[in-house]
Amino acid sequence: MKRRHMLDPEAATGRVLDAQLHLLDRQVHDVASVPVTAVSDLEISDVDSIQNIPPGTPAPQLIALLSGPVLGTRIFGGRPPPSRLQRIAWSDVDEVGVVIRLAVKGETLDATWAERWVRDHIIGRIPGGRHDPE
C-alpha cells in the first residue's frame, strides 16, 4: 500500500534548498563569472549536546561551502581532514542557480590559493608569463 504523508509546510514556498539537489557538486563562480571551484561538502553550525538534542533547540545554520579533494573518499570512504577543505562563507554567496555565484572575487578566497601559487611561483617565472598573450 502506498503511504501518503502530509505535505512539507515549506515545500511550496519557494524558499527551499535541498543540499544534494541544489548545492553539492555545483560549480562556483566569482563575482566576475570566473570559475573558482566546485562544492564538495557543506559546513553546518554546531549544535550543543548533539548526542541528546533538547526539544526546542534552534536548527543549525548553513555557514560555508567546502571544497577539497573528495574524489578518493567518495570512492573508498572516510573523509578528507578538515585542514584539506577550503571554506567559502555562505555570506559570500550571491545567487544559487545552475552555478553558485559569489559576491566576492575569487582572488580573495582560500579555494584558489593553489592556482595563485602556481601563477606566482611557476608561470610568472617563465618569460612572457606575466602578461596576456599577444
Next chain:
Amino acid sequence: MILSDLLGAEVYGEEPLGHVTDVRFVLEGDSSNQPMPRARLHGLIVSPHTKSSPLGFERTEIRSPWPIAQLEHWLHRDSFLVLWADIAAILPERIQLRPGFTRYSALLVKSAVPEPHFE
C-alpha cells in the same frame, strides 16, 4: 558539523527507518544584510529502500525521462521528510528521532532555485 555527517546516516525511530538521502534547508526571509538569506536546516529526507540520491525526481514537475523517473520513484517510494524538531540525537552514522515524530512528504513543489528551461 559537516553535511557528510548526515548524508547516508541510518535513521531510527523505534526501529530502523532508512537512510538520509538529502538534507533540506530553508532560506530565512528576514536576513537581508547579505546577498543570500541565511539558510537553516529544515529537515532530513529519509528513504527506506536506498541510500542513493533521488537525482532531482523529488521535484513534482520532473517526470522525464519517463523510465528513469519511474525507477527513481520506485527506489524512493515511501521516502519522507522529518523536521529538525523531531531529531533527538545525531550520533556517528546514526540519527535517532523523537517518539511520535511526524512524516512529511519529501516532494518538492517549488524550490528557491529557478529551474533551467531547455528549448
